[in-house]
Amino acid sequence: MLGLFGRWGYGKSTVLNFLRVALEQNHSGKVTVFVFNPWLFKEQEALLREFYAGLARTIGADFDKSGKDLGEWMKRYGGAFSSLPFVGGSVSKTIEAFGNDLAKDPTPDQRERLTIIMRAAPKKVVVLIDDLDRLDLEEVMTMLKLVRLSANFPNVIYLLAFDEERIARVAGNAYGDPAEGRQFLEKIIQYPFSLPAVGLDRLAKYVMRHAQSACMDAGIELSEKAWSEYYQVCRELFLPHLGTPRQAIRYANALRFALPMLRGEVDPFDQMIVEATRVLFPQLYKYLRDNVDFIVNPPRDLPANEELVAGPLIKVLTRYNRDTSKIISDPRYHGRYFSYAVAPDDISDADLELLLKISGDGDDTNLEPKLRELAKDRLASLTERLSSRGEGLDVDRAYRLATTLARLGDVLPTDQALHEQPRAVDLAGLIAHLANHLLDIQAFRSTFVAPDVLRSAVPLPFALLIFNELGRVDRQEEKKHGPLQDWEGLRAMLKERVKTDAIANPPYNRYTPLDAYRMLYFWRSSDLDEQKAWLTERLRSQPREVSRFLGMFSDMMVNYQYIVEFVEPENIVTAITGAFGDTLSNLERRSDDLDNARAFLSEYRRRSMATSEANS
Numbered sequence: 001m002l003g004l005f006g007r008w009g010y011g012k013s014t015v016l017n018f019l020r021v022a023l024e025q026n027h028s029g030k031v032t033v034f035v036f037n038p039w040l041f042k043e044q045e046a047l048l049r050e051f052y053a054g055l056a057r058t059i060g061a062d063f064d065k066s067g068k069d070l071g072e073w074m075k076r077y078g079g080a081f082s083s084l085p086f087v088g089g090s091v092s093k094t095i096e097a098f099g100n101d102l103a104k105d106p107t108p109d110q111r112e113r114l115t116i117i118m119r120a121a122p123k124k125v126v127v128l129i130d131d132l133d134r135l136d137l138e139e140v141m142t143m144l145k146l147v148r149l150s151a152n153f154p155n156v157i158y159l160l161a162f163d164e165e166r167i168a169r170v171a172g173n174a175y176g177d178p179a180e181g182r183q184f185l186e187k188i189i190q191y192p193f194s195l196p197a198v199g200l201d202r203l204a205k206y207v208m209r210h211a212q213s214a215c216m217d218a219g220i221e222l223s224e225k226a227w228s229e230y231y232q233v234c235r236e237l238f239l240p241h242l243g244t245p246r247q248a249i250r251y252a253n254a255l256r257f258a259l260p261m262l263r264g265e266v267d268p269f270d271q272m273i274v275e276a277t278r279v280l281f282p283q284l285y286k287y288l289r290d291n292v293d294f295i296v297n298p299p300r301d302l303p304a305n306e307e308l309v310a311g312p313l314i315k316v317l318t319r320y321n322r323d324t325s326k327i328i329s330d331p332r333y334h335g336r337y338f339s340y341a342v343a344p345d346d347i348s349d350a351d352l353e354l355l356l357k358i359s360g361d362g363d364d365t366n367l368e369p370k371l372r373e374l375a376k377d378r379l380a381s382l383t384e385r386l387s388s389r390g391e392g393l394d395v396d397r398a399y400r401l402a403t404t405l406a407r408l409g410d411v412l413p414t415d416q417a418l419h420e421q422p423r424a425v426d427l428a429g430l431i432a433h434l435a436n437h438l439l440d441i442q443a444f445r446s447t448f449v450a451p452d453v454l455r456s457a458v459p460l461p462f463a464l465l466i467f468n469e470l471g472r473v474d475r476q477e478e479k480k481h482g483p484l485q486d487w488e489g490l491r492a493m494l495k496e497r498v499k500t501d502a503i504a505n506p507p508y509n510r511y512t513p514l515d516a517y518r519m520l521y522f523w524r525s526s527d528l529d530e531q532k533a534w535l536t537e538r539l540r541s542q543p544r545e546v547s548r549f550l551g552m553f554s555d556m557m558v559n560y561q562y563i564v565e566f567v568e569p570e571n572i573v574t575a576i577t578g579a580f581g582d583t584l585s586n587l588e589r590r591s592d593d594l595d596n597a598r599a600f601l602s603e604y605r606r607r608s609m610a611t612s613e614a615n616s
Helices: 012-026 044-062 065-083 091-103 108-119 137-150 164-175 178-188 200-217 224-242 245-261 268-280 282-290 304-317 331-339 349-361 364-392 395-411 422-441 443-456 460-481 487-504 513-526 528-541 543-550 556-566 569-585 592-615
Strands: 002-005 031-036 124-129 156-162 191-194
Touching: 002 012, 012 031, 012 124, 012 156, 124 137, 137 164, 137 178, 156 164, 164 178, 200 224, 200 245, 224 245, 224 268, 224 304, 245 268, 268 282, 268 304, 268 331, 282 304, 349 364, 349 395, 364 395, 364 422, 395 422, 395 443, 395 460, 422 443, 422 460, 443 460, 443 487, 460 487, 460 513, 487 513, 487 528, 513 528, 513 556, 528 543, 528 556, 528 569, 543 569, 543 592, 556 569, 556 592, 569 592
Parallel strands: 002 156, 002 191, 031 124, 124 156
Antiparallel strands: none
16 A cells, blocks of 8 residues: 655645556556545445445456456445445444455355455556545545455555645544554555655746746737746745645646736736735735725735735835836726726727727728727726827827717717716817827927817817817917917807807707807807897797797896896897797796796896886
């Protein structure tokens, strides 16, 4: 009976597999191998039956006719477990009963004949048993006694792989004395072999080899400097805690899983550090995952071994000499390192690079669909990602992006005024920055950029928002460059768009009240008389529109003075009377439109009476 001793993760299963392959490939004429893993059987009765049934199958299949008799004998005794009572519910006692049954075999001649057959058999049977140290106390003792009872057959060799310390403790608990547990093992195992601990140098080479292989498979290239730094981090921070080859294998598998999924979306160096942290330091990993501000708020209350490495690891992850901008402490990238994916509302770096490529190709038929695809559910991320890349864009890309983004205003919600939507303001700000960026890098294009943007922008309130953002950006840059835009020309051009749009269909019929007000106010500030004459005629010919006109102003008493700057109050009163008639005096009839009309009339009368009294 041979024993292969080693702690969990030291590679006992790997050694058994190597041994099995070597025996089957190089010694098949002399040896037949039976591999048995008791951990696979949840019920002890099944464990016993399957052990004898498997051993019987191995012998019966690989020996000549005489050897098959032994296989049948094994099957017969393996089947005996089905009929044996489980003494006091203890399988261990049942094993003893079975051993007594074997000792009292009524056919000693047959037993002797089978012993002679096995002694003369052309092959030895090597039984490899793994994972004993995964079993509970009762199962361990069952398996050890079973092997001991069967070990007296000639030419049957057992090799058991387990953690010697753990199995000795289990046996000691069974006998009530740790010393007796070790003595029990010594009686069973005649030839013990211990696996040595793997040296740090070998583990370091193993980890490096698999990290480099994982990067190669994922199409990721790291500089020699990066690999040198990675090796130092492994040697100093990971390997002292790696401990066993099994943990090294887990880490290698983690790299093969994570690196391809996040290629191009994170810094691969940092991802390899994060994966090692997940395998070796679970509490630190959880803290880094849940706290993007881990730099200013370092972790506390970690296990002692994790406390030792937390500071140095964070220092590695936040080093300054970075070859990438995709740092783990950046909120834009932090989540990717721990979710193995780009968030649904985020723009992947791959999508961003494809967008920039399309914008440089000059084919606007592909650019707008791609921008719309990204903006549909990820507008905030699209705006933020393009803003971070804006200063590095060439003229053609910046120009195409600015004019095409201006056409995306129709993806914005229509139930809220655009200047009150942060995403709309951010998008307009991005477009304004792109337009001014073009002025900085190629001045002769300056007379074309902003006008093209404002002509492209839809809907019209979005064009007005971009115009305002252009002014804000221009004021920021004016100290350095002087005025960058032809504001008189831009205002005149946009006023014509607003005027044409309003004449076709007044803004209060199509846009939110605040957006409509801002459009009419813009027209009024450019040409008061023209706008006032148009609106007066509009309310005269379409008096029912007075409700939507008044709807642009929330409080008649507060906003009365603003209202009458757009249209003379008498013209509004005439439109109200024409639109509502006798309904105004029927106070039981209520609606927002009627309330607005009555409030305006009340304020009009109050002010008229005050004026009359002042003049009398």
